[in-house]
Amino acid sequence: MARKRRAAIKILDKNYAVGDVVKVQIIIIHPMETGFAKDKHSGEAKPRFYVKEIEIFYNNTQVTRFELDVSASQNPKIKFPLKITEAGMLKVRFINSEDEVTEKTTKVKPK
Amino acid sequence: MMQRRNFIKTSLLLSAVALFNPERYQHRLLGFEEAIELTYQQVLKEFCEGRTAVDGSLLISLTIPTQPGSSVTIPVEVSVESPMNEEDYIRSIAILTTKNKVNKAVIVEYTPANGIAYLFANIKLSQTQDVVVLAKTNKGVIYKASKKILVAINGCD
Numbered sequence: 375m376a377r378k379r380r381a382a383i384k385i386l387d388k389n390y391a392v393g394d395v396v397k398v399q400i401i402i403i404h405p406m407e408t409g410f411a412k413d414k415h416s417g418e419a420k421p422r423f424y425v426k427e428i429e430i431f432y433n434n435t436q437v438t439r440f441e442l443d444v445s446a447s448q449n450p451k452i453k454f455p456l457k458i459t460e461a462g463m464l465k466v467r468f469i470n471s472e473d474e475v476t477e478k479t480t481k482v483k484p485k
Numbered sequence: 486m487m488q489r490r491n492f493i494k495t496s497l498l499l500s501a502v503a504l505f506n507p508e509r510y511q512h513r514l515l516g517f518e519e520a521i522e523l524t525y526q527q528v529l530k531e532f533c534e535g536r537t538a539v540d541g542s543l544l545i546s547l548t549i550p551t552q553p554g555s556s557v558t559i560p561v562e563v564s565v566e567s568p569m570n571e572e573d574y575i576r577s578i579a580i581l582t583t584k585n586k587v588n589k590a591v592i593v594e595y596t597p598a599n600g601i602a603y604l605f606a607n608i609k610l611s612q613t614q615d616v617v618v619l620a621k622t623n624k625g626v627i628y629k630a631s632k633k634i635l636v637a638i639n640g641c642d
Binding site for chain 1: 592593599
């Protein structure tokens, strides 16, 4: 039951060269259900459902790994630094608690 | 006479089956919605691996609004002073809460390929409490910094 989710990865700096440290932003539109909340109408507990893991790949080598839990806000937005060493691709992989994978890529084009 | 008895029996059986329908309780039986509470001490123990955290309020700079407008998304900005080279770098940064039901928000693993030790993430808080940030170097030294955040409305349903 793979559902298409909206997600994005973006390099926040505009002009950067090889050797610079840039900030990269990732975001996914995803609920963060703690499992303690109850539905207003039916009264049943909403099942626990959250983004479990985020992995960042820079030219197919894993550079960063995030471990999230339900205390992170819904639609988690994260910024992290990255040192530019060469042109290529930056890939993000989101894995949620039901092992659903969402992948997004962006190009790295240093000047 | 027999027919009526049979009818009552079958209807009772069917209603019993409908009540204990496994599909209705499947998610509970399989443990999908198992809401596990995670105390601050447990997360701290897991992250520190037997070491004690050193006060690192001079190294770690925290940017969190003291009285955020909404407790559902609170921006937390962390930057740790570190050379970030092969010999000495920040291996892991954790953003933890102290009085939520689940006290783990974000744990990140960095490599020297990141250049600087910086992290921005959004968290949610259930009540007025301390937000604790831990930073672990590659040698295993753990620095700790915290800030008290005033929360008016529970954002952790």
